[in-house]
Amino acid sequence: MDLYNFRLPLLFLAAFGCCCDGSPLLDEETNGVIGKHVTFKTTVISMNFLTVSWSFDGAVTTTLPILTNLPLANKTNIDDRYKNRVTYNATTCELELRNLVKEDSGEYVLTIVTGEGSQLIGKVILNVLEPVTDVKISSNLPDPVEIHSTVVLTCSAKGSFTYKWVNGSIPVVADGTHIMLMGKELTVSKVWRTDLRGPIFCIAENALESGKSPAFNLTVSYGPENIVMSQTPVAPFLKEGSNVTFTCSAISDPPAQLQWMFNGVEVSKQANLTITKLEGINSGNYTCLASNANTKHSIASQVSTISVVEPLSGTNISSPSEPLIAGISPVNLTCTVAAGKADRVDWFKDGKPLATSARVTLSSDMRTSSFVKVEKEDAGVYKCQMKNNVNTDEASYTMVINYGPADAIVTGKKAVKFEEPIEMSCLGESVPPSTYAWKLNDSTIVNATREKYTVEKASLKDAGTYTCVARNPLTGLTFSKTHKLEVTELGTVDSGLSGGAIAGIVIGVLVAAIIIACCFCCRKKQTDVPSPY
């Protein structure tokens, strides 16, 4: 207290400008943090001072002495209030103040009276700041929705501060429209899904300290979008009994809730829909719906329309029971299918599309081909091909036309020499093959039933008119053709008349002729005798 009273005369001296080569203090203002310590630095170099004193001018209190030092007496008096809280360096006149409290804020005055009696006064303002703790980020929205939401992040911390925002490791830059920074708030308007994945940090700072918030990220809900639906197999027409799988996916956060609609009615909540053993009732429209409960948004995929079709099987051609005879038989070939419905029927004959004509017609439903009268050229392999959207089935029928015999001719020599072989053939078209019979001068030749007639050695009795009779065993129709054969020149051996016999006959004839001639002469003589009557 006594020392304190020195102050007035010291001030008085100062007013006289005895000192005033500047403040002995380094700073005019300094900061401290509650609980921490601060040292008021001086520019003083050790000198012989009479007195050194530190005092405090708080906001609420009046001026309070802290300590007075009498260097010559090697004596320092510390005010009771500051005992244990201050450390004084007698060499530099620096004062350290520990365990700072908010109330320590204020003006600190260093007053030095030099050995020469001049006075040095320095003043420094101490700001006692709160420590930076509990730096946190909070969001105005827990579940923001992309584009729809404006997210305001607020940084909170204990202390007195300025704020900085960091996105990952890069400071957040405000662009004035999408991202705005104001005080402790970071505002992201029409937030995008990637905006707050940083992670975002808030750094709260005061003049002495800074504190960083824990990493903060915010999931921005979005979607569903880009819905993709696929069908396997991709065909619009599927065979009855086969399987089909539909898959669906969409981009969404949180993941989209998927559902399958069949003709507008929900049938599944799975991402994939598999239908096994397809039936007709499975035909229809399939659509996938994706929805996001957070964004309250749903979208539908394109529609997949399938038709389940029974495959064709058991195609058959009704074949006529009676044999077909050219020029006579009418016939209908009818194509039927045991299972499935055909959309198209095609007829082929010998691999080529069946040509229709006045004689060969197709019914309007294409199932029946009608032949008014079959002809031999109608013979062949007929194929009926049935088609629908899932398969093709076919049947074939081989048509046999019975005809003939027609246009038979007999080939062979017109004359053969005695004892030469005879060979004759009867040629004529016929289905089934004809049977043959041969006649000579209208009498049937025994055992001549082939199309060829042969005799090893011709004799005179083989001459005459031959007739070949061809007969179709199925139709019973016959056709005959004649052929004249002469046997010329006499041979030496004949089972009927030997050469000697022939010579005998010739001689006999000559003798007879002479006798007849003689008799004729005698009769003439008798006739010349006059009659007695």
Ligand SMILES: *[C@@H]1O[C@H](CO)[C@@H](O)[C@H](O)[C@H]1NC(C)=O
């Ligand atoms: C001043 O006093 C302290 C103890 O109070 C002593 O340690 C120191 O040596 C003294 N200094 C001088 C210069 O007498």
Ligand SMILES: *[C@@H]1O[C@H](CO)[C@@H](O)[C@H](O)[C@H]1NC(C)=O
């Ligand atoms: C006083 O300060 C000076 C210079 O910083 C230093 O060398 C000295 O040790 C200090 N004295 C005490 C008692 O702390």
Ligand SMILES: *[C@@H]1O[C@H](CO)[C@@H](O)[C@H](O)[C@H]1NC(C)=O
């Ligand atoms: C953070 O960085 C990402 C990636 O560079 C960016 O897409 C996003 O918009 C940024 N967010 C903010 C709030 O700046």
Ligand SMILES: *[C@@H]1O[C@H](CO)[C@@H](O)[C@H](O)[C@H]1NC(C)=O
């Ligand atoms: C974002 O936060 C969630 C939990 O809140 C965490 O699972 C995820 O790993 C974080 N992501 C990043 C990039 O920090």
Ligand SMILES: *[C@@H]1O[C@H](CO)[C@@H](O)[C@H](O)[C@H]1NC(C)=O
């Ligand atoms: C259809 O699915 C069933 C059951 O999964 C399976 O046994 C069958 O082989 C599948 N059929 C085809 C044609 O893939």
Ligand SMILES: *[C@@H]1O[C@H](CO)[C@@H](O)[C@H](O)[C@H]1NC(C)=O
């Ligand atoms: C399927 O969709 C088509 C066109 O999109 C529509 O014409 C048809 O009536 C739908 N079928 C059913 C069974 O809903």
Ligand SMILES: *[C@@H]1O[C@H](CO)[C@@H](O)[C@H](O)[C@H]1NC(C)=O
């Ligand atoms: C759906 O099917 C796709 C393709 O076959 C497959 O990759 C995916 O894992 C399936 N999803 C589910 C949920 O079974």
Ligand SMILES: *[C@@H]1O[C@H](CO)[C@@H](O)[C@H](O)[C@H]1NC(C)=O
């Ligand atoms: C086709 O029909 C005929 C009778 O017209 C029948 O005899 C035959 O067995 C059938 N073939 C098949 C494969 O059904």
Ligand SMILES: *[C@@H]1O[C@H](CO)[C@@H](O)[C@H](O)[C@H]1NC(C)=O
């Ligand atoms: C062929 O079909 C037509 C029409 O059905 C019928 O009038 C005709 O008698 C049938 N002919 C034969 C040989 O079945």
Ligand SMILES: *[C@@H]1O[C@H](CO)[C@@H](O)[C@H](O)[C@H]1NC(C)=O
């Ligand atoms: C006709 O042929 C039969 C059997 O081949 C035979 O028994 C018969 O004697 C033959 N007749 C004549 C006249 O050759």
Ligand SMILES: *[C@@H]1O[C@H](CO)[C@@H](O)[C@H](O)[C@H]1NC(C)=O
């Ligand atoms: C068949 O008739 C011809 C002429 O009419 C005759 O020359 C021939 O001898 C006769 N053949 C037989 C074996 O009767």
